Amino acid sequence: MLCFFQVQSMAYQAFSLLVLLLSAMGFSDAGSIGINYGRVANDLPSPDKVVELLKSIGMEKVKLYDTDATVLTALANSGISVVVALPNELLASAAADQSFADNWVQSNISKFYPETKIEAIAVGNEVFVDPKNTTSYLVPAMKNVHASLVKFNLDSNIKISSPIALSALQNSYPSSAGSFKPALVEPVIKPMLDFLKQTDSYLMVNAYPFFAYSDNSDEISVDYALFKENPGVVDSGSGLKYNSLFEAQIDAVFAAMSALKYDNVKMVVTETGWPSMGAENEIGASEANAASYNGNLVRRVLSGNGTPLRPQDPLNVYLFALFNENQKPGPTSERNYGLFYPNEQKVYNIPLTKEELESGQSTPVNGNTSQxxxxxxxxxxxxxxxxxxxxxxxxxxxxxxxxxxxxxxxxxxxxxxxxxxxxxxxxxxxxxxxxxxxxxxxxxxxxxxxxxxxxxxxxxxxxxxxxxxxxxxxx
Structure with a gap:
């Protein structure tokens, strides 16, 4: 009789062979995990130290909210891929003046590339909810920045996109009924998706199940919000079963794009996370829940599987955020999304790489992590x-x-x-x-x-x- 370990070894060998076969067939792509490096704080470590921290945790992708020269210089020759941003306050100038866009690209992109591996530019951030009403400038600014990349022969290496919030949706439940707000469709959504399709880029989406859960905790299961074991939710329109609120939100955006005939535009989740602390009325904000959400999300992404609606498209996600940022305005939770304190100590321990997952690190259901x-x-x-x-x-x-x-x-x-x-x-x-x-x-x-x-x-x-x-x- 074969002992347990012999059977286990044979099963592992068979699994390894399957992985090799799938790899040879082109199905080996896995999802990727990156992280947002925000700096709305007065107590953060220097950019050089931050780069060393990113390397120490195996983080190969980082997203910024500007093009700070000190940060981009620190990231040079680090091997870390970078998404930079043209802030909302520059949209009007970039949209109105091609020479402004040219100068901005020359000073903030080509000056640092390729030593700094800039892979994308986020033109604006959640522009549709910008109180300064910059929506009309978005697509013209994207086009002008892209034209500048063409001039500097960078357009084949650096993508242009713009992160949208889920508030851009008119409907998000059930996921199959996902649709964009009608007022946005013709003026900006369709032109933006056209541009992304033409330039072979992708839609950037910021998705936060925390907000939906905190506002509707009497209707949404916390296990469903945190990727824990739960009965799941069956979409009444498509019949697809969802075991996490995150996947349901992402598929609502896919459905909204599909309704406009943009099924072939891909997506990157440029922000998602869960706060480790919040005010009394911020239901669900806790260290345990933050560890559960982010840890289980990493495991989910690195599995390589897509969403129920797009199972063949691996998820690519940027966690929010690297640090707690003590000068961010708004509720308590806004200052407590970080995986790290400013002293570089972990707020909680979760696996961030395949190596950690494969070595046995797990994310137990109450959010703490260990071996x-x-x-x-x-x-x-x-x-x-x-x-x-x-x-x-x-x-x-x-x-x-x-x-x-x-x-x-x-x-x-x-x-x-x-x-x-x-x-x-x-x-x-x-x-x-x-x-x-x-x-x-x-x-x-x-x-x-x-x-x-x-x-x-x-x-x-x-x-x-x-x-x-x-x-x-x-x-």
Whole structure:
């Protein structure tokens, strides 16, 4: 009889062969993850340090909101692809005067390219909701900037587009009924999509499920918003099933383009994220939810699969944002979208690259992240069940204190982890703490907040196994 590991090895070899075959057939494209580097703050590290940070986390794509010379110089020869921006306040000048666009491209693009890998220019940002009413300048500005790229022989390497917000849609539910606001269609949407099609560019879209959830938390499941396990939502028009609000939002934009006969225009999600902190009325803004959303989104994107409506088009996404920005106006959440604090410490830990995912890093359902227990295997998924395990990144001191509490005042059943008992081996703090934390969690009927222990534990949706010790699911 073949042992488990032999079967597993054979399955892995078969899977590897399949991947090679698909690669040879041209189906190996995967989605990509980038990040927005905003600088509306007075406490951020220098651009040179930021570039080193980007390299350290394996980030190969970054999006800026301007063409700051110091930042573009720091990014030179880094291997990081860059999206830059022509700000909204320059749209009128770029639209009215070709020489202005020429000078801007010469001073802000060609001066730095190709040492700095500028791959696209975002002409404006969410122009349709700009209070200064710059919508009429958008497409003329895009055309003039593109004409400037042609003059400098850069048009084949650098794309032109403009990020739109989901507020450009008249309808977004169900996704199949997606449509643009009628007032925008003829003046700007169609001309812009025509331009993108002619220049082989793509539509930039900023999508935030957080806003939809926060405003409609009584109707939208938080699991649906955070890519967690959920029953899904069936689109009454197309019959397609959606397991995440993000995919439903993206397909609503695709449907809106399709309704105007622009099915062949691709899309890049230039902003999406979830705040780790918010005001009391900003429902859902929390560190755990931010880690869940962004971590699960990364996993979803790097799977290489598209959306239900466009399954063959891999998702390309820029997370918002690299840092918490302390001078951003608006609600509390606006200043707390960062994956990092200004001191370069992580706000929470999530995988950002395929290498991290393949090495076993996971994003458990409560948003904290850690490694799958290194001494055990994960058995088959049990739908609807969850377990509590130790977060080894919390440190030995915190884990030991939490373990003492669980086995003491917490009245967890810790007898199986005593010397000589069934779950004593492996004799590690992480394994023993995981067993104790799960015992407490299950006894408390998996109630909210019963698997935290001050950050020393998190919830997983697959049953962990340390050695031969199986974790119970209830008492």
């Amino acid at each position: 799958v227990p290194p001494t055990g295997e994960v058995s088959k998924t049990s739908v609807g069940q969850t377990w509590c395990v130790a977060n080894k990144n919390a440190g030995e001191k915190k884990l030991q204190a939490a373990l003492d509490y669980a086995c003491g005042e917490g009245e967890a059943d810790c007898s199986p982890i005593q010397p000589g008992a069934a779950c004593y081996s492996p004799n590690t703090l992480e394994a023993h703490a995981s067993y104790a934390f799960n015992s407490y969690y299950q006894k408390k009927t998996r109630g909210i907040g019963t698997c935290d222990f001050g950050g020393a534990a998190y919830v997983v949706s697959q049953p962990p196994r340390y050695g031969n010790c199986e974790f119970p699911t209830g008492y």
